[in-house]
Structure formats: structure tokens, C-alpha cells
Amino acid sequence: MEANLALPAALIGDPVRAAILSMLCDGRAHPAGALACAASVSPQCASNHLAKLTEGGLLAVETEGRHRYYRLATPQVAAAIEALACIAPAIRSLENPRTSRARSLRFARSCYDHLAGRLGVAVLAEAEARVYLVASNQASKRYVITAVGKHWLETIGVDIDILKPGTAGVARRCLDWTERRYHLAGPLGAVLLFRFTELGWLRRDPATRAVTVTPLGAAEFARLLNINVVGLQQADHENHPDPIGTRSQSTA
Numbered sequence: 001m002e003a004n005l006a007l008p009a010a011l012i013g014d015p016v017r018a019a020i021l022s023m024l025c026d027g028r029a030h031p032a033g034a035l036a037c038a039a040s041v042s043p044q045c046a047s048n049h050l051a052k053l054t055e056g057g058l059l060a061v062e063t064e065g066r067h068r069y070y071r072l073a074t075p076q077v078a079a080a081i082e083a084l085a086c087i088a089p090a091i092r093s094l095e096n097p098r099t100s101r102a103r104s105l106r107f108a109r110s111c112y113d114h115l116a117g118r119l120g121v122a123v124l125a126e127a128e129a130r131v132y133l134v135a136s137n138q139a140s141k142r143y144v145i146t147a148v149g150k151h152w153l154e155t156i157g158v159d160i161d162i163l164k165p166g167t168a169g170v171a172r173r174c175l176d177w178t179e180r181r182y183h184l185a186g187p188l189g190a191v192l193l194f195r196f197t198e199l200g201w202l203r204r205d206p207a208t209r210a211v212t213v214t215p216l217g218a219a220e221f222a223r224l225l226n227i228n229v230v231g232l233q234q235a236d237h238e239n240h241p242d243p244i245g246t247r248s249q250s251t252a
Helices: 006-013 015-024 032-039 043-055 075-087 100-107 117-129 147-155 186-198 215-225 229-234
Strands: 059-064 067-072 109-111 114-116 133-135 142-145 171-175 182-185 202-204 211-213
Touching: 006 015, 006 075, 015 032, 015 043, 015 067, 015 075, 032 043, 032 067, 043 059, 043 067, 067 075, 075 171, 100 109, 100 117, 100 229, 114 117, 114 182, 114 186, 117 133, 117 182, 117 211, 117 215, 117 229, 142 147, 142 186, 171 186, 182 186, 186 202, 211 215, 215 229
Parallel strands: none
Antiparallel strands: 059 067, 109 114, 133 142, 142 171, 171 182, 202 211
């Protein structure tokens, strides 16, 4: 039986609901009030939209005391939102960032549970260049972690043997909606974002999807992945340099 694409498409197609879903792509649960603010609507209006999204199977709701918290029902919902973002008309504030918030999101942000933005794209590009990850076949979005890749991951405290493969394996490509290039997703992508944060390389903004790099992180990304964080932050969209081309100039 063919899937009823019209139902989720109609739910996502409303601008208010699209804004709510986009905010929830950070993988966290948010209260209705925060989602109403993100969508620039009244709490009553947001409540109606949240009910429709929940009834339609796109959101799950949890009750904690007097508050109700909403999250995306499944990782597949987040993947659908990101895929749609890749074919949607570009948002000018992200194509040519004019605000600090837009620049922050363009540089580094969470995509559900993994790292996205220019930094996320650069990390994957470097992992491919160093043959830490190789595509399982030419058409596949799945990656195989090589022996040298496993060794590198062990140096930063990541044990791949305990990772539970998802439907697309342990590591997969995810098309970045601002860069139109791939960043790393799957269980490995999730554990890397967690580990980078745990090591103090990254800080996640509790109010947005933005991720910032600490001074320690800038030094470690340069030392271990040869990524010039400052160069990525200053890269111009029109020139759109390859992330590998923005490696640190201080390392060989």
C-alpha cells in the first residue's frame, strides 16, 4: 500500500507548524510557550498547531508537573524536515547572514542530535580525506569506519564497539541545509557531538540550536583535524571555499 504523503505534507506545509518543527530539530523537548515564541504566535494559536502535529504523529508530548513538553516523535521526522530544508528556497538571513544569530547558526549548530553547519561539514570532509570513513558503496549514504578511523576515535575517547547501528548503520551522510554539503549523522555523529561537548571543545546554546567553539576546541580542531575554525567563521558564502581548504595554516 502506498504511503499517504499528503497527511504529513499538509501538517508540515503550514508556516507556523514548520517553524515549530524546525525548532524541535535540536532533539530536545520544549514547552508550548517556547514554541509559540519561536513561531511568533500566541500561546493559544500554538496550542492548536501542537495538537494537530501530535495527532498527526509528528510530535510526542510529555507531561512534567503542570507543564507539557513537545519533541519530534521519531528521528525520521527530523530527517524529513532537514531534507525539505535542502530543497526549499534559501533563507536570505542564512545565505548572507546579517545578524549574529544567523551567523552562529550558519557556522555551527545541532541537527537533531549531531553537528551541522560549516563546522560539521568540515569535520566530515576531513574524516573522509584522512580515510577515517569510507562510503560503503558509491550510491550509499552509509559510511564504514576504517581501522585508522577507529584508532583516531579511540584517541578522543570514542569506543565504536558500543555504538548501536541505526537503520542506516553506525554512520551516514546528512545533507546540510545551509551548506548544501554533507555532515555526519547516525550514532557516530551523535556521539561525536556529545564527546566534543564533553571535552569542552564545543558549547551548545541552551536556548537555540547554535553551537560555539571554545578556545580549547579551536586548538584541538586545528591539532587533530587540521581545521581552521577562524577561517570557517569568516568564510564568504559566495566564494564557498571547500572546508578542507580552510585547514589551519599552523600545521603541516
